[in-house]
Amino acid sequence: MSHTLGIRQAQKQKTRQALLDAALGLLEEQSLSSLGLREVTRAVGVAPTAFYRHFRSTADLGVALVEEALGSLHPMIEDTVSAAGDTDERIARAVELIAHHVGTHPAHVRFIARERHGGVQPVRDEIREQLARFAEEVKDALAEHPESAGWSDDDLLMLAGLYVDHMLMAASAFLEALDGSEAERERVARVASRQMRLISIGRRHWLG
Amino acid sequence: MSHTLGIRQAQKQKTRQALLDAALGLLEEQSLSSLGLREVTRAVGVAPTAFYRHFRSTADLGVALVEEALGSLHPMIEDTVSAAGDTDERIARAVELIAHHVGTHPAHVRFIARERHGGVQPVRDEIREQLARFAEEVKDALAEHPESAGWSDDDLLMLAGLYVDHMLMAASAFLEALDGSEAERERVARVASRQMRLISIGRRHWLG
DNA sequence: AATTCCAGAGAACAGTTGTTAACTGCATGG
DNA sequence: CCATGCAGTTAACAACTGTTCTCTGGAATT
Numbered sequence: 001m002s003h004t005l006g007i008r009q010a011q012k013q014k015t016r017q018a019l020l021d022a023a024l025g026l027l028e029e030q031s032l033s034s035l036g037l038r039e040v041t042r043a044v045g046v047a048p049t050a051f052y053r054h055f056r057s058t059a060d061l062g063v064a065l066v067e068e069a070l071g072s073l074h075p076m077i078e079d080t081v082s083a084a085g086d087t088d089e090r091i092a093r094a095v096e097l098i099a100h101h102v103g104t105h106p107a108h109v110r111f112i113a114r115e116r117h118g119g120v121q122p123v124r125d126e127i128r129e130q131l132a133r134f135a136e137e138v139k140d141a142l143a144e145h146p147e148s149a150g151w152s153d154d155d156l157l158m159l160a161g162l163y164v165d166h167m168l169m170a171a172s173a174f175l176e177a178l179d180g181s182e183a184e185r186e187r188v189a190r191v192a193s194r195q196m197r198l199i200s201i202g203r204r205h206w207l208g
Numbered sequence: 209m210s211h212t213l214g215i216r217q218a219q220k221q222k223t224r225q226a227l228l229d230a231a232l233g234l235l236e237e238q239s240l241s242s243l244g245l246r247e248v249t250r251a252v253g254v255a256p257t258a259f260y261r262h263f264r265s266t267a268d269l270g271v272a273l274v275e276e277a278l279g280s281l282h283p284m285i286e287d288t289v290s291a292a293g294d295t296d297e298r299i300a301r302a303v304e305l306i307a308h309h310v311g312t313h314p315a316h317v318r319f320i321a322r323e324r325h326g327g328v329q330p331v332r333d334e335i336r337e338q339l340a341r342f343a344e345e346v347k348d349a350l351a352e353h354p355e356s357a358g359w360s361d362d363d364l365l366m367l368a369g370l371y372v373d374h375m376l377m378a379a380s381a382f383l384e385a386l387d388g389s390e391a392e393r394e395r396v397a398r399v400a401s402r403q404m405r406l407i408s409i410g411r412r413h414w415l416g
Numbered sequence: 417a418a419t420t421c422c423a424g425a426g427a428a429c430a431g432t433t434g435t436t437a438a439c440t441g442c443a444t445g446g
Numbered sequence: 447c448c449a450t451g452c453a454g455t456t457a458a459c460a461a462c463t464g465t466t467c468t469c470t471g472g473a474a475t476t
Contacts, residue, residue, distance in 0.1 A: 008443050012453065031327035034242030036433060048434080050454050057434095113325040117318075117380060119239035128384075155402065162403050165377050172325060176336075191366050198367065202410025216473050220423065244463060256464080258424050265464090 016054045018044045020068060023061055024107045032062045033119035062115065062123040069108035070130040076101070077134055081141035081163075091196045095189055098167060102174040113172045131168075135160045150207050159203060166196060224262045226252045228276060231269055232315045240270045241327035270323065270331040277316035278338040284309070285342055289349035289371075299404045303397055306375060310382040321380045339376075343368045358415050367411060374404060 005013070022043035026035060035058050041048045055061040080094045102109050115123050116131075138160035142148055148156060170192040177185045213221070230251035234243060243266050249256045263269040288302045310317050323331050324339075346368035350356055356364060378400040385392045 006444070008451095008453080011443095015453080027327075029327060030241045031239040033238045034327065037435095038433065047455050049436090049456085052435085053453055110325075114327065117321040117325070119235075119237060119242065119322065158399050158402050159406065161399065162406065166373075169373055191369065194363065194366050195370050198370065198410040198414060199407065200410070201413050202406040202408070205409050205413050206406060214474070216421095216423080219473095223423080245465095246463065255425050257426085257466090260465085261423055 012053070015044070015046060015050065018046075019051065019054055019061065020065060023058075024065060024111060027111055027114070028107055031118050032058065032115055032123060059120050059122050062120055063126045065111055066115070066123060066126040066130060069105075069112050070127070070134075073101075074134070074137060077167075078137055078141055081138050082144060087200050088197065091193055091200065094167075094196065095170065095193050098170050098192075099174050099185070099189060102171050102178065106175060106178055109171050109175050113168065113175065116168070131164055135164045138163055147204060155206070159199075159206075162199060163196075166192075166199065170195075220261070223252070223254060223258065226254075227259065227262055227269065228273060231266075232273060232319060235273075235319055235322070236315055239326055240266065240323055240331060267328050267330050270328055271334045273319055274323070274331060274334040274338060277313070277320050278335070278342075281309075282342070282345060285375075286345055286349055289346050290352060295408050296405065299401055299408065302375075302404065303378065303401050306378050306400075307382050307393070307397060310379050310386065314383060314386060317379050317383050321376065321383065324376070339372055343372045346371055355412060363414070367407075367414075370407060371404075374400075374407065378404075 019040055023035060023040050026039060026043060037051050037058055038048045040058070040061075041051050055064070076097065080090070080097055083090055083093060085093070112127060116127050118124060135157060139153075139156045142156055142160060143151075151159075170188075173188045173192065174185065177188045227248055231243060231248050234247060234251060245259050245266055246256045248266070248269070249259050263272070284305065288298070288305055291298055291301060293301070320335060324335050326332060343365060347361075347364045350364055350368060351359075359367075378396075381396045381400065382393065385396045
């Protein structure tokens with residue numbers, strides 16, 4: 001069914017991925033709106049004009065990076081929210097998962113945190129859309145919990161949004177502590193956990 | 209006591225302020241790391257070299273912008289948290305105040321949201337420091353509430369951090385809705401209010 | 417009144433940027 | 447096996463960047 005990619009298309013995708021990787025690397029010390037197309041091609045070792053075979057502009061590349069950074073995260077999120085165990089266990093697992101993901105994909109996390117409010121509109125829009133989808137998925141998962149009995153759809157969505165926002169905050173805090181001491185990272189994890197616990201407590205007493 | 213500024217220094221501060229204003233305007237459609245020094249001086253109508261009389265670099269100008277945007281906010285925050293009235297009244301007042309501030313200083317809010325995770329380290333550091341001071345002040349104000357009896361200093365600070373983060377989220381959401389319909393802005397206000405209320409409920413049931 | 421100081425101007429520098437055009441060589445489909 | 451398609455190259459373009467040095471006019475100091 002899945003036919004093998006021709007040599008041609010395979011090579012193309014390889015260069016495309018090299019451009020994405022190089023850009024992601026360069027974006028650790030600047031933002032997308034200052035990323036030059038030549039800068040990227042130079043890092044890959046390819047002619048500037050080759051860039052146009054893959055992206056219309058650096059903004060276009062940015063949108064592709066959003067999909068790469070967030071697209072693969074949906075199953076992970078859904079898993080976390082609908083996992084078994086009591087609230088505290090779920091929180092511990094969620095924080096652990098965030099910390100792990102920041103450790104393995106720091107550049108992706110940095111990119112999202114940076115460009116969420118960054119200077120390039122199409123990229124902001126794409127991030128907003130993806131995060132809205134996350135919130136929707138979290139809402140659906142929350143609706144399955146017995147604690148959600150009596151909750152309106154609207155209230156569930158506002159709670160889901162709070163969780164998603166806080167996940168990003170926690171991820172960004174972990175990122176800042178990545179080059180710090182082990183104790184520093186432990187402190188970040190403890191604060192994030194307690195904040196999530198407080199939100200969960202608020203959830204439990206929301207009605208009535 | 210306060211002696212009048214000489215004509216010389218007065219003119220200098222005027223140009224300095226013009227540079228800051230022009231930069232803030234240009235930053236509505238890009239981020240600091242892509243802001244050129246010549247771009248700023250051109251917008252003011254002054255020679256590129258004049259820039260150096262006021263700032264070492266655009267990063268330096270960015271740090272000055274952080275102070276301009278956040279420095280004057282301390283009294284307002286303290287007021288809000290320690291205001292009289294029950295929790296819901298305080299929340300309504302806080303959200304109203306945020307919405308108003310976003311309406312009167314949109315460029316400042318955009319700048320802070322954008323550069324908080326932006327590509328210029330000195331600016332990120334300055335914003336983090338100022339926000340930490342906000343959290344500290346909110347913590348002190350919260351400690352005065354009767355509901356804070358039995359709370360550890362550490363827990364109060366994590367709650368304060370949650371409030372500060374959420375204020376920024378709300379401000380950013382208002383900003384995105386600025387060019388939208390009145391109904392859209394109303395919706396943002398309602399969501400922000402309910403999220404704050406949920407946090408406050410979590411606070412009330414935190415102990416025990 | 418004479419001197420010092422300094423915000424801003426002007427010109428020039430080497431290096432960068434995005435984009436266009438015409439090209440080359442090789443994998444592909446007929 | 448040959449003709450087409452297309453990823454990537456080369457060269458050139460005008461426009462832009464940060465930074466240095468020299469200069470000037472008028473406010474500040476003595």
